[in-house]
Amino acid sequence: MATLHSLRLWTALAFMAGISGIVPSAHGEELILSGSSMLYPANLNWARGYERTHPGVRIRVAAPGSGAGIAGTSEGDVSIGASDIYLSSRTLAKKGNIVLIPVALEGVVPVVNLPPSFGRAPLRLDGPLLSRLLSGRIAFWDDPRIIRKNPGRSLPHLPVLPVVRADASGTTYLLTDYLAHTCRWWRDNVGREPLPEWPRRAKVFAVSGSRALVSAVRAREGTIGYVGLGWLRRSKLVPVALENDARRMVAPSVRAIGKAAERRGGRMVFPDGFNRSLVGGGKDPGAWPVTGVEFWMVSPDLPEATMDRVRHLAVWVLTRGQAPAYTTARGFVPLPDLPAGPRLMRRLKEILPGNSFRPTTAG
Numbered sequence: 271m272a273t274l275h276s277l278r279l280w281t282a283l284a285f286m287a288g289i290s291g292i293v294p295s296a297h298g299e300e301l302i303l304s305g306s307s308m309l310y311p312a313n314l315n316w317a318r319g320y321e322r323t324h325p326g327v328r329i330r331v332a333a334p335g336s337g338a339g340i341a342g343t344s345e346g347d348v349s350i351g352a353s354d355i356y357l358s359s360r361t362l363a364k365k366g367n368i369v370l371i372p373v374a375l376e377g378v379v380p381v382v383n384l385p386p387s388f389g390r391a392p393l394r395l396d397g398p399l400l401s402r403l404l405s406g407r408i409a410f411w412d413d414p415r416i417i418r419k420n421p422g423r424s425l426p427h428l429p430v431l432p433v434v435r436a437d438a439s440g441t442t443y444l445l446t447d448y449l450a451h452t453c454r455w456w457r458d459n460v461g462r463e464p465l466p467e468w469p470r471r472a473k474v475f476a477v478s479g480s481r482a483l484v485s486a487v488r489a490r491e492g493t494i495g496y497v498g499l500g501w502l503r504r505s506k507l508v509p510v511a512l513e514n515d516a517r518r519m520v521a522p523s524v525r526a527i528g529k530a531a532e533r534r535g536g537r538m539v540f541p542d543g544f545n546r547s548l549v550g551g552g553k554d555p556g557a558w559p560v561t562g563v564e565f566w567m568v569s570p571d572l573p574e575a576t577m578d579r580v581r582h583l584a585v586w587v588l589t590r591g592q593a594p595a596y597t598t599a600r601g602f603v604p605l606p607d608l609p610a611g612p613r614l615m616r617r618l619k620e621i622l623p624g625n626s627f628r629p630t631t632a633g
Contacts, residue, residue, distance in 0.1 A: 301579055304332040305339015305352030307480040308441045308498035309564045311600050312374055313352055316591050320583055323590075327579070333479060337438025337464050343368050343567040349580055351567035354440025354498075355464060356545045369621050371566040371584055372544035374592075375603035377527040378444045378560040379502050380510035381484075383493045384411065387424040392511035392521050394419045397452025397559075400512070403494055404432050404449070405460070406472035411492065428492035433483055436476035438464040440562070445496050447549045448560045452513075499527065500601030514551035514559035522558055528603045529554040530561035537607050540617065544605065564602070568622055577624035584622075585614050 303313055310333035317329035336353040343351030344365040351368070354376065362368055380400060382393055395403070399415060402408040408415065412425045435442045443464040450457040460466050468474045477486050480497050484505045487495040499522055502509055511521045520526050530548045531538065538544050544563045551557030566587075568580055589611050591597075592604040609617060 301329045302348040303350045304348045306336045306354050307333040309352045311500040312602050335437035336440030353565045355443045368567045372563045374564045377499045377558045379522040380496045381507040392509045394511045396513035401449045401453040401456040405469040431493040432474045433486045433495035434474045437478045444562045516555040518555040524598045526558035527561050529557040574624035581618045
């Protein structure tokens with residue numbers, strides 16, 4: 271569950287990101303899709319694909335972060351918010367009963383910039399080791415504990431330089447969820463947060479957004495950061511293989527992310543069944559352990575005309591938009607067990623009625 275501290279940060283950072291200054295009102299002719307930077311590659315491709323097949327529709331896409339997306343949805347500044355954070359029903363009620371629409375699966379991948387002598391194969395880590403690197407409790411890359419996990423690899427005597435997100439980030443939330451899940455020290459001292467208080471000894475370098483994080487890690491050897499799989503492919507950085515709940519070391523991939531949604535204790539029914547943590551990977555030995563559901567968020571207070579356009583866009587994304595060209599080719603995974611198009615539209619009309627559908631009492 272998101273903490274009160276996190277919710278306050280989301281609201282404050284929405285103003286810092288300047289949402290109301292970079293996008294027009296959600297009630298105009300243009301749809302505004304804004305939030306998660308991890309989901310940005312898919313959001314942009316969905317928007318352009320929908321525009322090609324629906325002449326006259328225009329969708330503005332921005333990526334100020336999941337926290338800003340949540341705040342923008344709640345405050346009515348965007349048509350659709352985007353977030354990597356699953357939210358409790360209590361939190362949703364506090365934010366104005368915004369509705370979560372799952373749209374894809376994605377994985378968070380730690381990335382490193384090490385000398386060419388290390389090679390391109392993934393660096394092998396488990397949760398406790400990763401927590402020590404990000405908290406400053408391991409200072410150099412040739413630490414014996416890392417060497418034991420990576421026998422035969424050339425690890426340099428370089429200082430470990432963590433790069434983290436400065437904005438309220440769903441990417442950070444999923445990563446810290448994994449660290450809290452696997453490491454008691456992290457759970458007790460840092461926790462699961464979209465904008466945590468990083469341990470002072472870590473001396474982290476903080477940047478806003480996935481694009482800036484990739485640039486910062488690429489700029490200097492010895493750095494470690496984290497991005498969505500959709501950003502990894504274009505980053506040319508070395509990924510990290512992580513240990514999952516089945517005690518297997520797994521390299522990040524579309525297939526491994528998909529396995530994290532399998533064998534989770536029953537069918538994931540759209541939409542509420544997807545509002546859960548997939549961190550750890552469950553029982554599947556091939557599952558990527560830092561997997562999450564990507565969400566669109568919609569305010570129930572949108573005017574019916576806007577809501578009608580949002581519903582049609584959502585149905586397109588959950589049908590044609592689940593094709594490999596929009597998902598797996600971009601580092602995302604289609605949702606399993608989705609209803610067919612007509613059933614999707616009926617379900618979306620139930621959960622997103624638009625304000626003109628609200629009942630009134632006589633007198």
